[in-house]
Amino acid sequence: PFEVVVLQGGSGAILSEQRRAKFLAAVKTFAAEIKKAGGETALYMTHAYVKPHKQFKPGMIDDLVKLYVETGNAVGALVIPVGLAFEEAYRRKPGIVLHKAFDGTHPDLNGTFLAACVVYMSLYGQSPVGNSYDYYGKIDKETVRFLQQVAHDTVTRFYGKS
Template sequence: MFRFNLVVLLLLSNMVLGDYPRSILFVGNSYFYYNDSMHNHVEELMKESFRDANIVTKSSTIGGSRLHNHDIDHLLVPRNLQRNEQVDMVIMQGGSGEVLNESSRKKFIKTAVEYSLKARQKGVIPALFMTHAYLENDYRFEPNLIQKIEQTYFQAGAESGALVIPVGSAYERAYAKNNQIKLHHPDGTHPGMLGTYLGACVIFAFITNKSPVGLSYNYLDRVSKEDRLFLQQIAWELYLEYN
């Protein structure tokens, strides 16, 4: 549990206790932009919870990209995001294939350390979005891949001091409790709508330290009440486990 306590302390050292990021940049690939884009769903959850706040999210995604494919120096210049002020937080997502072999894992961790340092130098809190494992119908599937994913992201978080947002772990927990739920797209790799919603709830919990349980946002009724509450509870259970 120490790994999450450490990164949460690092997060709170940059923000007043009880505070939360008002502006967030998402950097990743199709795992972010599927289903009307992760940043939009996180923004809606935050706007519902913090009604008087000015919440702004931005997203920079490249299909099939790995973390090192993104020009973080360019993205950390406010005018390049059509902003006058720097964002509060950057949430970075690696390519799903970056965990599959030792050389790509090392490259991802090195990049996470480098990009997190650059973010802090600009006054931006760095966070890492842990990806989920493949289903059996994806050619890259391997049993217990989540173990490699967790090990890679926790190590990257420990070495970079970035907040680890364990969305991949949330998928595993949700499937263990309800093996009928459809978190993946039929292709076995990308998130389905419910997977994106779960990811948004996990992000919400870990960056605000608040429970998403009971929030009404359901993406224009595309997420049923039953699924909404189940996924919100999964996100909050995971938060409580590691904090």
């Protein structure tokens, strides 16, 4: 038994109309099965590519938001705004590193931590701010506080809470 199943599309789901349609169809299929089993569907909004990814383009987040929000609305799924949190972190602190440098698509430790904070607050409704977890001391306290605050602010804004 489960309460929530979190689905995530591949990072290329927005790259063509065919891929977007395939994503929507797959989510509809899975969401129906999840509902039959008594669960709820959540969608993990991925983050945009950054350089050096060969398909990086400014504004990619807008396409991701559109795809995930429209798909979430179509199936009644909770959308977890991880991609928006990445954008907000980069906006507030342009020098922060959230992606693996070698490909510009996979998150590094900081990016994974930020994503976890966003997922936690989205699913449980509790702010990550003040949580003492720092991956066994691998993330410095200032970065932990920064990422927790970005997650809190992003989720609060996305869901229209104050």
